[in-house]
Amino acid sequence: MAAESATRSAFTTSAPGFSPAELEALLSERYGLAGRVTMLTSERDLTARVNAETGERFVLKLANAAEDPAVGEFQNRALQHVARTAPDVPASRLVPTLDGAAEFFAERDGERHFTRLLTYLPGRPLFGAPPTPERMRAIGTALGRLARGLADFRHPASEHEIVWDLRHSPKLAAFTPHIEDAVLRGRVEAIFERFRETIAPLQDGFRRQVVHNDFNPFNLLIDSEDGASITGILDFGDMVETPTVYDLAVAAAYQVAEDGPPLRFVRDLVAAYHAVAPIEPEEADRLLDLIATRHAMTITIAEWRAARYPENAAYIRRNQARAKLAVERFAALDREAARAELREACGFA
Structure with a gap:
């Protein structure tokens, strides 16, 4: 890697x-x-x-x-x-x-x-459509149904190593020098370190299965008429066997609010997913740091790859602005209150 x-x-x-x-x-x-x-x-x-x-x-x-x-x-x-x-x-x-x-x-x-x-699947890209509770519930429900559909799927290549698998995120700390902004770089490095210290020792005990691993707005289509129903799930190219909750964290990472309470849309998505494919209390407790880790990965991988392939930099960096803003917003969060908010979304006390 x-x-x-x-x-x-x-x-x-x-x-x-x-x-x-x-x-x-x-x-x-x-x-x-x-x-x-x-x-x-x-x-x-x-x-x-x-x-x-x-x-x-x-x-x-x-x-x-x-x-x-x-x-x-x-x-x-x-x-x-x-x-x-x-x-x-x-x-x-x-x-x-x-x-x-x-x-x-x-x-x-x-x-x-x-x-x-x-x-070919019908619909229009979710990217660019403003987040609403209805859309968040549709995303969470679609991802939960896909997770259930893949729950008993096995294949010899399912555990192949891919750079976008959260399991391997600490390895990306070696590439943070590609991040020019020193403050942002420090925050990204702290996120990777938190994963290494608090999540990596636990992940062998998490439930695992094959997951989509890239449920982002570019890979989802919505109904052109009602504007909320998911009509297409695209690009299974990052699919991998990994802890199940990591898939939920990836989807949630793209829905951190740009203003107002950062987790207001994430909460709806998580609740809808949990209603279809229930997660466990320990998994809910780790969601906040897993979401942050996905943002840290997005920033690090994009800066590394944009340096290697400047001709494709615009596409490679397409999620950078949102990821940077999310890292900044998470840095100001009351972590215990945020974790409690995500637990409450799943109905955990």
């Missing part, structure tokens, strides 16, 4: 370099589909929207060549599992190739890229 080492990883290897024309040829050859491809922004993989001549729409995803193919298979098997166990969860479905395969390898310049085609 060392960021500056020579070890090849999907975080230090450029995304696949296929052109739209090459992708359209792949679609014709493998799926018998004719249509127009539009590239979508992605951090380490290649993602494209497909408008087929039939009027159907799809999403084509090609993994980074450095990605272990077993990880792509893990993600595909998880999607198939959710389709069977939780059909009400609005996740994409895999589209089989002409020969019935769920995935294949696309080759270019001597590299092999794990490739799959997914159904």
Whole structure:
């Protein structure tokens, strides 16, 4: 996981370099589909929207060549599992190739890229929609249903190491020098240290399962009419087996209020999740620090990666402003009162 080492990883290897024309040829050859491809922004993989001549729409995803193919298979098997166990969860479905395969390898310049085609989900991005109690409850409910759907899913690659897994967050302390703001850097380092001292010793005892691990507003679609119902859950690329409550903390991290009580939206999200997929008192007690840890990770990873890939810096830093503000707001919180607030959201005394 060392960021500056020579070890090849999907975080230090450029995304696949296929052109739209090459992708359209792949679609014709493998799926018998004719249509127009539009590239979508992605951090380490290649993602494209497909408008087929039939009027159907799809999403084509090609993994980074450095990605272990077993990880792509893990993600595909998880999607198939959710389709069977939780059909009400609005996740994409895999589209089989002409020969019935769920995935294949696309080759270019001597590299092999794990490739799959997914159904397109309706709705508009949650990002940019103002937070409301209704939206928070919808997010918490959707995440809880997904967690329940994945609760009994297992795969040999589920415990692969990924930089976005909160379990490994203390390792990121080595990369905080990339944060230029000294005050912010100090706060981020303190968050990592608190995790190392107070959470890491406990995490082997937390409940674990495969989780989405990136329930952020860019990865959620809402109903275009009611503006609240979740109609799409996107991007299972950070999925991993980790303590279950870490998934809830990731989702909550994106809902820290910019003004007023910092946890007013988080509280609604947590309550809705707990109603569907109950958490335990010890997990609720750690939520505050887990949310802060996700923000510290967002800031550290983005600054490190933006330095490596300045041409993609705007996308890499897309969550920076919110994460920085949340760290500042958390620094001023009464920690005991905040923990009590999150316990109360779950109905714990």
